[in-house]
Amino acid sequence: MKRQLEPYLYIAPAVLVIAAVLVFPLSYTFYMSFAEKILGQAISKFGVQNFREILSEGRFFSSLAKSLIFTFMAVFVKLVLGLTLALLLNRPFRGRGLFRAYFFLPWAIPWFTVAILFLWLFRLTGGLNTMLGAVGIFPVFWLGRDLALISGIIANVWKGFPFFMVSLLAGLQTIPRELYEAAQVDGAGPLQQFLHITLPGLRNVILIVCTLSTLWTFGLFELLYIMTGGGPGDASKVLPILVYETGISMYQFGKGSAMAVLTVPLILIWVFVLVRLLRREA
Amino acid sequence: MRLGRIAIRLAILLTVGLIISIPLYWAFVVTFTPLRELLYFKPLYPSPFTFQNVKDLFTGAWGGRLGGYSFLVPLKNSLFVAFGNTLFSVTIGTLAAYALALMRFRGKETFSTFILFAYVFPPFVIMIALRLLAAWLGLRNNLYGLILFQSVVTVPYCTWMLRSYFLSFPKDIEEAALVDGCTRFQALVRVVLPVSLPGLVAAATFAFTLSWQDYIMAFILLDADPLFTVPMALVSMVIGDLVQWGRIMGAALISCLPPVLVYYLLQRYVVSGLTGGAVKG
Numbered sequence A: 001m002k003r004q005l006e007p008y009l010y011i012a013p014a015v016l017v018i019a020a021v022l023v024f025p026l027s028y029t030f031y032m033s034f035a036e037k038i039l040g041q042a043i044s045k046f047g048v049q050n051f052r053e054i055l056s057e058g059r060f061f062s063s064l065a066k067s068l069i070f071t072f073m074a075v076f077v078k079l080v081l082g083l084t085l086a087l088l089l090n091r092p093f094r095g096r097g098l099f100r101a102y103f104f105l106p107w108a109i110p111w112f113t114v115a116i117l118f119l120w121l122f123r124l125t126g127g128l129n130t131m132l133g134a135v136g137i138f139p140v141f142w143l144g145r146d147l148a149l150i151s152g153i154i155a156n157v158w159k160g161f162p163f164f165m166v167s168l169l170a171g172l173q174t175i176p177r178e179l180y181e182a183a184q185v186d187g188a189g190p191l192q193q194f195l196h197i198t199l200p201g202l203r204n205v206i207l208i209v210c211t212l213s214t215l216w217t218f219g220l221f222e223l224l225y226i227m228t229g230g231g232p233g234d235a236s237k238v239l240p241i242l243v244y245e246t247g248i249s250m251y252q253f254g255k256g257s258a259m260a261v262l263t264v265p266l267i268l269i270w271v272f273v274l275v276r277l278l279r280r281e282a
Numbered sequence B: 001m002r003l004g005r006i007a008i009r010l011a012i013l014l015t016v017g018l019i020i021s022i023p024l025y026w027a028f029v030v031t032f033t034p035l036r037e038l039l040y041f042k043p044l045y046p047s048p049f050t051f052q053n054v055k056d057l058f059t060g061a062w063g064g065r066l067g068g069y070s071f072l073v074p075l076k077n078s079l080f081v082a083f084g085n086t087l088f089s090v091t092i093g094t095l096a097a098y099a100l101a102l103m104r105f106r107g108k109e110t111f112s113t114f115i116l117f118a119y120v121f122p123p124f125v126i127m128i129a130l131r132l133l134a135a136w137l138g139l140r141n142n143l144y145g146l147i148l149f150q151s152v153v154t155v156p157y158c159t160w161m162l163r164s165y166f167l168s169f170p171k172d173i174e175e176a177a178l179v180d181g182c183t184r185f186q187a188l189v190r191v192v193l194p195v196s197l198p199g200l201v202a203a204a205t206f207a208f209t210l211s212w213q214d215y216i217m218a219f220i221l222l223d224a225d226p227l228f229t230v231p232m233a234l235v236s237m238v239i240g241d242l243v244q245w246g247r248i249m250g251a252a253l254i255s256c257l258p259p260v261l262v263y264y265l266l267q268r269y270v271v272s273g274l275t276g277g278a279v280k281g
Helices: A002-033 A049-057 A059-090 A096-108 A111-122 A127-134 A148-173 A177-185 A190-218 A222-227 A239-249 A253-281 B002-031 B035-041 B052-057 B072-102 B108-120 B123-137 B143-167 B171-179 B184-195 B197-213 B216-221 B230-238 B245-265 B267-274
Strands: none
Touching: A002 A253, A002 B072, A002 B108, A002 B123, A002 B143, A049 A059, A049 A253, A059 A096, A059 A148, A059 A190, A059 A239, A059 A253, A059 B002, A096 A148, A096 B002, A096 B245, A111 A127, A111 A148, A111 A222, A111 B002, A111 B230, A111 B245, A127 B002, A148 A190, A148 A222, A177 A190, A190 A253, A190 B108, A222 A239, A222 B230, A239 A253, A239 B123, A253 B108, A253 B123, B002 B245, B035 B245, B052 B245, B072 B108, B072 B143, B072 B184, B072 B197, B072 B230, B108 B143, B123 B143, B123 B216, B143 B197, B143 B216, B171 B184, B184 B197, B197 B245, B197 B267, B216 B230, B230 B245, B245 B267
């Protein structure tokens, strides 16, 4: 009997902490999403009114669209850049270690610092426009209505690509050299080798890294919050910022929770994919 | 032909490298140029070069309305939270990882998935509930509360990382210890942990940097100046009438140092830890 109970005692503290800080708040978010509550007062009404309101407004959907654009564009560019660098750095040459170490640097810099670096860079009188001015180009509104989301994507790519690069480099090392030699004997060119050996060999690593990065990028709050606050207007109001604004700044607890709840299915799908991928790999 | 290829490769690497350096280069310019010169003359390099911004950080010129305080105050808060959080999450993570890696019990797979789920779940979804929860428990503006809230990320992270580390631990050795009359706990402390020390150190340092970098939990919990951790203190300085860019950049660069140091020293663990051992760094 004691034998059977023991493992559960070891995992109990971790499970309790996660239950207290994640499972309970998540359940409470679901509960709140059906409630109408004003600050300092008890819940006044239960029903689907929050969802009805959100679905009729369109603001949620435009935020969702921005979040998806932000996430998928950023992940795609990170993948392309990371894969390119990994391929370039896979062959041994002089100074390779130096390049590897250098390209790794942005990944080690915290998000809030990245946000501040790019806030200065993209300001109207900031770094980029000063450099453009020096060569006679007019200042660009990097954080204006048209470009704010793109600027956020650039900052996200800047910090995130090294993770792709390092993971893909590690993946490349596991592809047996003999495959390439055999392909060369059979007369396959570099492009064919890439398509038929490299890409299939990296398939799992690419999938895992993309899923992880999708989850991280989609849930990223602080980068755009610090850089633009979601603005100007709603131009870069991705979902995390909209949920914060609605549920915390404007004290619409129920409505904000309902917005959060609507994103849960999407997140669960990604987590499910990730779990499947990791289990297949292990 | 061969030489041409090497030249192209170097050209691409150098170009990308140059583009990547731009934000960091500007941080350097902003930190070492006086604010007035920076804003009026828009220099492309620090001129005149000054250490004043960095000095101001530590002489009580940080913070806005409430009069100045030293940047050491948020540094101290961050250190306290990060150390507390590391101790907490490594202890709990070790216990859970030991069970998940080396014991047999029903529901093991489910628990592993649950831990992974907690690790990747985006906290913004529960931020409203966390805010309310913090108010009920009286954890607003409480650094112990911050330690607890941050552990929703660090506990799963430590568990996950140590689990893959313990999985490579030879099972026979642990079994031999059990046969010799050790309890499970003794086997953990006397046999498994000493051998797993490198993994333990790696998990601890990463927990430390994760806590150090945390913005969203601090943002949910803290709203008073003297308790701000480094990220909160930095961001609170950006919002204001006259932004003290020089000081902010100086502080931003200083606050990068611990994570940068850790990531370089423990590069080997960075990738494999994050991907649950599926990708070996």
